[in-house]
Every structure is written in C-alpha cells, then in structure tokens.
Amino acid sequence: MKKLFYLLVAALAVTACQKDPDTDDLDNDYLVITNYDKAAAFNSFTTFYLPDSILLIDDKPEPEYWKDGNAQLIIDAFVRNMTARNYTRSENRETADLGIQLSYVQNTYYFLGYNDSPYWWWGYPGYWGPGYWGDWGYWYYPYPVYYSYSTGSLLADLINLEAPQGADQKLPVIWNAFMSGLLSGSAQIDVALTVRAVDQAFVQSPYLTK
Amino acid sequence: MKTIKYISVRAALVAVACLLGIASGKAQLIPNGYLNVDWQYNVPWNDDFAEKSSGWGMNFEGGYYVLPELAVGAFISYHTNNKYVPRQTLPNGNQSTMTTDQQHSIFQLPFGVVGRYRFLQNSMFEPYAALKLGPNYAKMSSYYYVLETYEKTWGFYFSPEIGVTFFPVEGYRLGIHLSLYYSYATNKGHVLHYSVDGLGNFGFRVGLSF
Known part of the structure; x- marks a missing residue:
C-alpha cells in the first residue's frame, strides 16, 4: 500500500493541476491600447499643442520632465503622426484646438491605478492638471479605461481644448494611448520601440484624422 | 456528529482492509472494484482558442462492479491546452x-459519474467501454504583457471511452490501463473578442489500474 500511496502522491506532484502557459514565449514587444470618444468629431479640429517635454512619474514629489534627445524622438513621432492626419502644430497653448500630454511611468510609487475614475495622479503633485490647459475643474474620460500600472509605461492623452471652460467644467480626454513594455535595456533600441509603438497607436486609430 | 464519526471509522476500516489486501498481494485494492490513475494526452478539436494538443492532464477514476460486467463509479480529471x-x-x-501577442489557455476540470461495461472478466486483458457524465469547469484565459484576461465557465460534460486493462501477473490485479476517449462539454465563454462555444476533445490515457 505504501507503494500505491507513493505512486498517487508522485502522480499528483508531477502534474500540477493547471499548467500556465510560458509567458517567456511572449515577444516582449510593446502592448499598445488606445481608447477614444465615439461622440468626438475629430475632423472638426485643426491645431494641436504639444509641450516639448514628457512628464516623468517617479518616486519624487517634485515634477520632473524628460527633455533629452530621446524624449524629442518620441515627441517628434507624435508630431509626425498628427501632421500626417492633417492637424497643424501650434505654438500657442491658449488658442490650440487640441492638447497632447505625454507621461512616462518611471516608478510606480505614485501610480496606483488607472480606471474610469482616473484619479491615479492625485497623489502626484506634478501631474498635468486641468488648470495647465485652461480654466477647467475636472478631467473627463468619456470611455472606460483600465490599465495595470507598471514601470515603463508611456501614456498619451489627447485633450479637447474647445470644451466649455469654467471651474465646474470638465476637460475631456477624447483619445488616449497606453504603451507599455518599453524603455528597458538599450536606450537606442527602446526609443526605436517606443516610436514604433506611437506609430502603432495611430495606425489602430483611423478615426483620428481631420 | 455520531454519523460523521461512524463514517470515519468505516472509512478507516476500509482503508486498513485495502492496505492489508495490497500488502498481502491479494486480488484487488477494492473487491469487485477498480481504481485508475492515468496520464492523458488531449487534443481539442472544435475551438481555435487554445487548440494545441498537450499532455498536461491527469484522470482519476474509481468504480464498483454492481454486476459481473457492469461497473458504476466516479471520476475527476483535468487538462490544460495552450496556444500562442x-x-x-x-x-x-x-x-x-x-495590439499585442498572447498566450491562450483553457483549463478543464470535468468530474461526475462513470458507467463501465467490460467484455471479459478475470482475464489478462479486460477490454471495456465506458461513458462519463457530469459538470465541467473550464477557465479560458488570455495572457499578454503582464496581464491575464479570463472567464470561468461551467458546462455539461459527456465522454464515451474505450479501453483495456492489462494484468501482467495472474491473480494480481495491478494492471496497466490504456484508453481512447472523446469528450464534449457545453461550456461557453468570451475572452477579449474571442468566443468559445462548446469544448470538444479527444485523446488517450495511459496509467495504472488497481
């Protein structure tokens, strides 16, 4: 009977109940998720404003901005794609029809989650506030979004700056993109991956055009 | 409480009797019964969600011959099939x-009752036909990036099976078990934009019979 017992135990031990697939077989390329407001008339906008830096979300309470050559390559990718969709970059934040804000999660200390009540940046004093763009009181995401937070995520929000202003008004984010799995290892290759992810975000958003 | 205690004592006595039976090399672990422990190789055939065949599964089955050729019993098995x-x-x-790549996975865990008809008795070769019925638990998952999207489902399971048990030592009912099976379960699920409507499988089992 001991032999039988050992046989049964061995059989159970050798084969764990569920065999999870090997995620090492995944290609380690980026994940690109885009969301958009179905009610937005994307062809009604003409100009967009894009700051010359990317906000770094890290573990420091003071905001930091990424402005070096690699950041410019990523920013240029957004400008190139928006221009290809017949939008014109504006140097004037106050008169532009659209705004684009880019954020990179370098550390998850302040990054608690990102869902349809997108207050994940509340604890982060440096995050883009609606007040950066004008006289708006709140953010508004007209679609449900949920992303798992992780280091190495690039977030892009496209904002409708023609929305009515006021302290009790909401500033709508009519399109956003989440790109993750980026910027680890060789910086040059990672930036190339990031630029490709930006291009993919536009490829899978054909409605985003004038 | 008395009932529980009574059942426990009976179970202990049966276990001791089984122990003694095996230890002394007597005919069977369970008189007029059988117990199978099998490794199985499973091939999904009617869904393209996770149709890659695999050997990540086991089957456990026991029965009692209520007639010389007819046994009734219970079974539980599990299996995982994946697909990149x-x-x-x-x-x-x-x-x-x-935009991403994925690892798909379906984990199935059927259990229930089994009826078995053997065509020969007290022979070295004991061919049989069987039918299994019961509920089927299935978890359908997509793994991508660092995320898993899944749905847990329940369905009805039936599985006809043919097989043979080979007893190499005369008078000693430790045998080698081989079988071929087909199964179908009515589980339905939706993961991301994929739909699964019914789980069909076929495969074979190799194991020991007591």
Missing part, C-alpha cells in the same frame, strides 16, 4: 483597440 497567438490588433470593447 502572434501579435495582432484586436478590438477591446467598442471604444478601445489593443
């Missing part, structure tokens, strides 16, 4: 789009 899905762009809700 190359990078693609897919809808993620009606306002969202996602």
Whole structure:
C-alpha cells in the first residue's frame, strides 16, 4: 500500500493541476491600447499643442520632465503622426484646438491605478492638471479605461481644448494611448520601440484624422 | 456528529482492509472494484482558442462492479491546452483597440459519474467501454504583457471511452490501463473578442489500474 500511496502522491506532484502557459514565449514587444470618444468629431479640429517635454512619474514629489534627445524622438513621432492626419502644430497653448500630454511611468510609487475614475495622479503633485490647459475643474474620460500600472509605461492623452471652460467644467480626454513594455535595456533600441509603438497607436486609430 | 464519526471509522476500516489486501498481494485494492490513475494526452478539436494538443492532464477514476460486467463509479480529471497567438490588433470593447501577442489557455476540470461495461472478466486483458457524465469547469484565459484576461465557465460534460486493462501477473490485479476517449462539454465563454462555444476533445490515457 505504501507503494500505491507513493505512486498517487508522485502522480499528483508531477502534474500540477493547471499548467500556465510560458509567458517567456511572449515577444516582449510593446502592448499598445488606445481608447477614444465615439461622440468626438475629430475632423472638426485643426491645431494641436504639444509641450516639448514628457512628464516623468517617479518616486519624487517634485515634477520632473524628460527633455533629452530621446524624449524629442518620441515627441517628434507624435508630431509626425498628427501632421500626417492633417492637424497643424501650434505654438500657442491658449488658442490650440487640441492638447497632447505625454507621461512616462518611471516608478510606480505614485501610480496606483488607472480606471474610469482616473484619479491615479492625485497623489502626484506634478501631474498635468486641468488648470495647465485652461480654466477647467475636472478631467473627463468619456470611455472606460483600465490599465495595470507598471514601470515603463508611456501614456498619451489627447485633450479637447474647445470644451466649455469654467471651474465646474470638465476637460475631456477624447483619445488616449497606453504603451507599455518599453524603455528597458538599450536606450537606442527602446526609443526605436517606443516610436514604433506611437506609430502603432495611430495606425489602430483611423478615426483620428481631420 | 455520531454519523460523521461512524463514517470515519468505516472509512478507516476500509482503508486498513485495502492496505492489508495490497500488502498481502491479494486480488484487488477494492473487491469487485477498480481504481485508475492515468496520464492523458488531449487534443481539442472544435475551438481555435487554445487548440494545441498537450499532455498536461491527469484522470482519476474509481468504480464498483454492481454486476459481473457492469461497473458504476466516479471520476475527476483535468487538462490544460495552450496556444500562442502572434501579435495582432484586436478590438477591446467598442471604444478601445489593443495590439499585442498572447498566450491562450483553457483549463478543464470535468468530474461526475462513470458507467463501465467490460467484455471479459478475470482475464489478462479486460477490454471495456465506458461513458462519463457530469459538470465541467473550464477557465479560458488570455495572457499578454503582464496581464491575464479570463472567464470561468461551467458546462455539461459527456465522454464515451474505450479501453483495456492489462494484468501482467495472474491473480494480481495491478494492471496497466490504456484508453481512447472523446469528450464534449457545453461550456461557453468570451475572452477579449474571442468566443468559445462548446469544448470538444479527444485523446488517450495511459496509467495504472488497481
């Protein structure tokens, strides 16, 4: 009977109940998720404003901005794609029809989650506030979004700056993109991956055009 | 409480009797019964969610011959089939789009009753036909990036089976068990934009019979 017992135990031990697939077989390329407001008339906008830096979300309470050559390559990718969709970059934040804000999660200390009540940046004093763009009181995401937070995520929000202003008004984010799995290892290759992810975000958003 | 105690004592006595039976090399672990422990190789055939065949499964089955040729009993088995899905762009809700590669996985765990008819008795070769019925638990998952999207489902399971038990030592009922099976379960599920409607499988089992 001991032999039988050992046989049964061995059989159970050798084969764990569920065999999870090997995620090492995944290609380690980026994940690109885009969301958009179905009610937005994307062809009604003409100009967009894009700051010359990317906000770094890290573990420091003071905001930091990424402005070096690699950041410019990523920013240029957004400008190139928006221009290809017949939008014109504006140097004037106050008169532009659209705004684009880019954020990179370098550390998850302040990054608690990102869902349809997108207050994940509340604890982060440096995050883009609606007040950066004008006289708006709140953010508004007209679609449900949920992303798992992780280091190495690039977030892009496209904002409708023609929305009515006021302290009790909401500033709508009519399109956003989440790109993750980026910027680890060789910086040059990672930036190339990031630029490709930006291009993919536009490829899978054909409605985003004038 | 008395009932529980009574059942426990009976179970202990049966276990001791089984122990003594095996230890002394007597005919069977369970008189007029059988117990199978099998490794199984499973091939999904009617869904393309996770149709890669695999050997990640086991089957446990026991029965009692209520007639010389007819046994009734119970079974539980489990199996995992996976599939790598190359990078693609897919809808993620009606306002969202996602680009990623994935690992798909279906874990099945059917259990229930089994009826078995053996064509020969007290022979070295004991061919049989069997039918299994019961509920089937199935978890359908997509793994991508660092995320898992899944749905847990229940369905009705039936599985006809043919097999043979080979007893190499005369008078000693430790045998080698081989079988071929087909199964179908009515589980339905939706993961991302994929739908699964019914789980069909066929395969074989190799194991020991006591």
